[in-house]
Amino acid sequence: MATKHSRAAARLMISPAVLLLLGWMIVPLAMTLYFSFQRYNLLMPGMEEWIGLANYQYFLTDPAFFDALINTLLLVGGVLVITIIGGIFLALLLDQPFFGQGVVRILVIAPFFVMPTVSSLVWKNMFLNPVNGLFAHAAKALGLQPYDFFAQAPLASIIGIVSWQWLPFATLILLTALQSLDQEQLEAAEMDGAGPLSRFFYIMVPHLARAITVVILIQTIFLLSVFAEILVTTNGGPGTSSTNLTYLIYAQSLLQFDVGGGSAGGVVAIVLANIVAIFLMRMIGKNLEA
């Protein structure tokens, strides 16, 4: 169907985007790669020298590296699980007929529009703060000891904040998918005596699979580089208990101004991100073809 002529035209139409992204990827990547083999600290100009793999050696043997890796996975995984399960629940709820559907939908999607910096500041200070936060007030009113979120469960608190921001996104996509579900199929199943649970698992879940993969893909892209939430709330601590890879690289390159070490970290993160990407793409590719 596609002629040679239209193929050439198509290539021409794609090329600006490809070239730009290629440039965007290659130029900083080349510079990062180059710096990663250098001793290069912004605070010590004139001391730059080629030091081979030493930056990589230091980054990979940093005790914080392993923690950061685990935290990154926990953060991405935790948020995905919460937003998908919560999203399905909310989508099912919003799909029911009730008064004021439009308004409730507006309320539910609102967190998506809030800047990460703002939502972290608000959550940290006005809700989770163990002395003046609203949760602490509530705990005291119930006669309980206020829970110290960022000290006792720093990573879980961050997962909570990030989930709050991404829940609307998952909900919207899942809701749209749900609304396209064939009602007759559902009713037929009901007539055949399928209970609500089996209807959910045998009809709805398979129907939502595609939407769920999309949620996973898009959110993973953004969740791998969660940064503002950590910077504002815990600074990666206490210890390294809420440091993810992005934050670790930040600490290296911008707190210590060690461009060489930070670049090595950047290269490691890029490699890891690509492993995740390949894994994801396989999964998505399969699901999207169907």
Next chain:
Amino acid sequence: MARQVKTSRKIAFTVIAWGVGLAIFFPILWTFLTSFKTEADAIADPPLFLNFHWTLENYTAVQERSDYFSHFMNSVIISVGSTLAGLVIAVPAAWAMAFVPGKRTKDVLMWMLSTKMLPPVGVLVPLYLLFRDAGLLDTRIGLVIVLTLINLPIIIWMLYTYFREIPGEILEAARMDGASLKAEILYVLTPMAVPGIASTLLLNIILAWNEAFWTLNLTAANAAPLTAFIASYSSPEGLFYAKLSAASTMAIAPILIMGWFSQKQLVRGLTFGAVK
């Protein structure tokens, strides 16, 4: 068998849905309310819900400290500018991928998305040096360039999935009728593509508006958007909940209102081809 909805059931769901909706929305509502309190009322225990002395002093204090309007304008220019620039590049690309798919189309798309996984902190210093040499530091155009590139993969992917839903047969039919390429694009495809483009536009304005790493690191005074405005409130002196709330409200209100008004358009394209 038409769906019969019992009123009692409907009322039950109304209560549950409103409860859940309000719970999710509560942090924003609380921030909004707190922005009108005095600092002492803001930390009062038990918390004051509506029965406090309403004041605008926090907004005045915030405005005195920083010029809200110039930050606001920068946010608008940067987010709209980068989205439009992104669309100009992305529409032809997504179009070609959707209608003339080659063997590699999928791989190219996936590769594009994977560029979004690069951790920005890792390339900040190289980029800062490049921007310095190009004279782009603290300029709106510099930020427009960066945000365009960052969001381009998402724009292309959204448009691609949307365009793919447009049945090819319609094009064939138009061609059979002897429509020129121009007419084909203008009268057949554009009306079908507009909703997808509109929601892509909206989503990207939101993403660009909320982007807080590059906008903070590549600007100083002239091009600093609202993300930089809020950065100066992250740990102010003493009691600050009310002022923080006022600044937060000012930073998120424009995009929140835009989002609410255009939510129908936004939702339509948010599906990323997830629905079939």
Next chain:
Amino acid sequence: MNMKLRALMGACALGALSTTAFAETTITVATVNNGDMIRMQGLMEDFNKKHPDIKVQWVTLEENVLRQRVTQDIATKGGQFDVMTIGTYEVPIWGQRGWLADLNDLPASYDANDILPAIRNGLTIEGKLYAAPFYGESSMVMYRTDLMKAAGLDMPAAPTWDFIKQAAEKMTDKSKEQYGICLRGKAGWGENMAFLTAMSNSYGARWFDEKWKPQFDTAAWKATLTDYLDMMNKFGPPGASANGFNENLALFQSGKCGMWIDATVAASFVTNPKDSKVADKVGFALAPDKGLGKRGNWLWAWNLGIPAGSKKVEAAKTFVEWATSKDYLSLVASKEGWANVPPGTRTSLYENPEYAKVPFAKMTLESINAADPTHPTVDPVPYVGVQFVAIPEFQGLGTAVGQQFSAALAGQITADKALENAQALTVREMTKAGYIK
């Protein structure tokens, strides 16, 4: 019609304004979001009146973000800022590298010799002044006079750590949300490590020996950390591992702390009835000691420096001169009262009889004078700096060690483990940086 005419006239007036403004120089000032700096932004009218040809643009950022932004900018010669607010840690390092324009040619009326010697020495390298102090601070004990009295104790002017611990115990009443002592716990070289390094000095500990060997495996550090953890766990507020200066200030102002050992500048905030519930019940004392000859107080100043590459050095100097002058102090005093004047920079301020009436003036000066950045510790050290080590690596190191101590405060690891980790990571970084061969 009338409306239109008025609008037209308005437009003309605007036009006229913009033509007169044509010759002005615009300078960009990066500053930290501390109260004194915010206050200065509100007093710009005076500067604009005196120097209509200079327009000042502000970039106000939170401390950590500010430090990262200005360091990155000056090291890459990005040229985004014409005046930078920097600490006593940065000035010697940057000055040595020739990154800062020297300020020796400020006019005689500026009277640079009036700057407190302890502060001035830290900003001078080989006779050249590289930054002008906007405010200076040490640290001291701030305490609630009413609670101290209720506990049946009397705060000495120069307390020991043992007394502080005893008082903290007696002042604590958790059922009333009243915590005996509030200290910094948030990780960061300028947050918990500023306090802990200063405290460790009084315990006879040090960061490095003369051969740059890290010292976290010594008994003195162990004593420092265990005492700190012990006090905070028993008598401190919940969530202390996330508390920095600002969080503690909010706690103290809302009446939840019995004692707070922190920056002397806090004194003006906790005694200001507008923001503080306890304004009339605050007393001050020198930072505690352990009888070893050193007190646990630090020395810090926020200074205005000018990047050497700036194209607007002259305009920038005019601004720095205005902001750090004696006249500026009088200006603040006339508008906001003497208690709100940026403290700790000028001898003449402390000789002013009006200022002597401010309750914390004397204690601030004594604290500043009690700090000695060139001999900060009991045992000799190869570095300068009381609560920091003036080497470029310290920011990263201090923050990483701070993370460990913060984790210990949160109860995630033991004090021993935190010290062991701190020692290991410091050895590692110092080896990487080439100090340890």
